[in-house]
Amino acid sequence: MAFLRAVAGIVAAALVLGVAELVAVFTGSGSAPAYALGATVVDHTPDGVREWAIATFGTNDKAVLFVCMGLVAVAVAGIAGYFERSARPVGSVAFAIFGLVAAVIGAGRVGGFAGALPALIGSAAGILALRGLTRRIDDISDAPRSATEPAAPQLGAATATSAVSGEESPARADASIAGTGRRRVLGGIAATGLLALGAGLAGRLFGGARHDVTAERATVELPGATAPLPELPPDADLRVPGLTSYITPNSDFYRIDTALIVPQVSTDSWSLRIHGMVDQEITLTWDDLLRRTPVERLVTLACVSNPINGDLIGNARWLGYRLDELLAEARPHPDADMVLSRSKDGWTAGSPLSVLTDGRDALLAIGMNGEPLPVQHGYPARLVVPGLYGYVSATKWVTELEVTRFDRATAYWTRRGWSAQGPIKTGTRIDTPRGRGRIPQGRTVIAGVAWAQHRGVTGVEVQVDNGDWRPARLSTEVTVDTWRQWTYDWDATPGQHTLRARSIDTTGQPQTAVEQGVVPDGATGYPTLTIQVN
Numbered sequence: 001m002a003f004l005r006a007v008a009g010i011v012a013a014a015l016v017l018g019v020a021e022l023v024a025v026f027t028g029s030g031s032a033p034a035y036a037l038g039a040t041v042v043d044h045t046p047d048g049v050r051e052w053a054i055a056t057f058g059t060n061d062k063a064v065l066f067v068c069m070g071l072v073a074v075a076v077a078g079i080a081g082y083f084e085r086s087a088r089p090v091g092s093v094a095f096a097i098f099g100l101v102a103a104v105i106g107a108g109r110v111g112g113f114a115g116a117l118p119a120l121i122g123s124a125a126g127i128l129a130l131r132g133l134t135r136r137i138d139d140i141s142d143a144p145r146s147a148t149e150p151a152a153p154q155l156g157a158a159t160a161t162s163a164v165s166g167e168e169s170p171a172r173a174d175a176s177i178a179g180t181g182r183r184r185v186l187g188g189i190a191a192t193g194l195l196a197l198g199a200g201l202a203g204r205l206f207g208g209a210r211h212d213v214t215a216e217r218a219t220v221e222l223p224g225a226t227a228p229l230p231e232l233p234p235d236a237d238l239r240v241p242g243l244t245s246y247i248t249p250n251s252d253f254y255r256i257d258t259a260l261i262v263p264q265v266s267t268d269s270w271s272l273r274i275h276g277m278v279d280q281e282i283t284l285t286w287d288d289l290l291r292r293t294p295v296e297r298l299v300t301l302a303c304v305s306n307p308i309n310g311d312l313i314g315n316a317r318w319l320g321y322r323l324d325e326l327l328a329e330a331r332p333h334p335d336a337d338m339v340l341s342r343s344k345d346g347w348t349a350g351s352p353l354s355v356l357t358d359g360r361d362a363l364l365a366i367g368m369n370g371e372p373l374p375v376q377h378g379y380p381a382r383l384v385v386p387g388l389y390g391y392v393s394a395t396k397w398v399t400e401l402e403v404t405r406f407d408r409a410t411a412y413w414t415r416r417g418w419s420a421q422g423p424i425k426t427g428t429r430i431d432t433p434r435g436r437g438r439i440p441q442g443r444t445v446i447a448g449v450a451w452a453q454h455r456g457v458t459g460v461e462v463q464v465d466n467g468d469w470r471p472a473r474l475s476t477e478v479t480v481d482t483w484r485q486w487t488y489d490w491d492a493t494p495g496q497h498t499l500r501a502r503s504i505d506t507t508g509q510p511q512t513a514v515e516q517g518v519v520p521d522g523a524t525g526y527p528t529l530t531i532q533v534n
């Protein structure tokens, strides 16, 4: 019986989540308790635990979080069911408390009473199910003890009795009542489980379809830029096999964000509010944007978490509106020094106001490589700032620019131990030859990319086996805001070799050889490759 009670608690909890998921179709996916609680856990995880989780699970951290929450939910629901009785509804009270807490969190995340509905309606359904199942379980456990024992000994006892008397024994009658009761309990559990599954799947399916902006995105027509980008100079892309292309296709572009589900922001509901330390607060709608003429710029975006030789960096053609012009319309106060940009899902980045207004192509971007922004990359609008790592500048699904000061506001990752300032460090990557593979001796092309956004790369050097640093050939510079490809012809001799590369930027200095990890403001050191030549 204890086992059945625990199972009843678990299927009733599943019904809470399933029904809540269905209600969230109408109230917004952010209000579904599983998501609202998950996001709350993410935002409040202590720094030590978070760093451990990212180091241990990497980009699977979100999946691990959901699995852990699921295990906790199963344990708690099992215990709640185990203690529930018809006359003593302790489990139901636990469900009600959970429902109220989740309702408050849901309302907070969505900003209104509607956000509380999934948790309230879901937990009401769960309590009804738990009460019903418990009544059925109480019915059979109130029957005489012998009748509730597993079938084999009972039948043995009953057979012995009836063999003597030749009559239907009381024990056998109890057993058949218990059998019916047991079937009713199992049937109830199965029905509740199926209902939970059906509601949950339907919620996911319809919720996805209702809020999904993929179809809307396909109909967006981007405005034309003031001037089309000039054709890329010949030799901007050296087209060496194994070498990263100059422009990164959207499908290959790295993705980094804290979003448990990708925010779905329609152009109808989107707006950008510029406020804080400004003389003139302004709000721009999508239609306001379309009335203006955007510019198109090439910018190489990079993540501060990119390790040496890592691939969290990409180059795209961005269509967007100059942030210096938008900010000028709001007239920032002279003592302001930070723009805290905020996304639809509450993530924040703090960028120096001076960087956004120093004449570089800092953009409110709406297009990426000739298409509306992909949903994962911030549709319908995001920020792109040449020379700053993404965590201090590249807010996706951006809805707010708050003009403020670094001594008053702290952005998402800065609160979690990363530097408040995040200029991109000069870096180099070796793309080919890659991996642990062996290569044949003879002429070999070593090639890669080099970046120093907004300063510009002036040279790349390659070192073989601790020898002299030799200049590599560079692709034509397109802008100082994008990476350059480099190649180096090497006559590979048999044996094991160590290859290193480094870039020189317009400061005239090679990038630093000092090895540093990604925390708190980006990795440094030379990319190194050990290779076996046959």
Ligand SMILES: Nc1nc2c(c(=O)[nH]1)N[C@H]1C(S)=C(S)[C@@H](COP(=O)(O)O)O[C@H]1N2
Binding pocket: 253, 254, 255, 256, 257, 258, 259, 301, 302, 303, 304, 343, 344, 345, 347, 376, 377, 378, 389, 390, 391, 394, 395, 396, 397
């Ligand atoms: N809303 C939101 N925007 C965000 C982030 C985020 O977590 N949430 N991550 C930032 C980080 S750390 C990086 S490196 C870039 C990555 O942009 P991409 O996913 O388009 O490559 O987005 C930035 N913008």
Ligand SMILES: [Mo]
Binding pocket: 256, 302, 303, 304, 305, 389, 390, 391
């Ligand atoms: Mo990042």
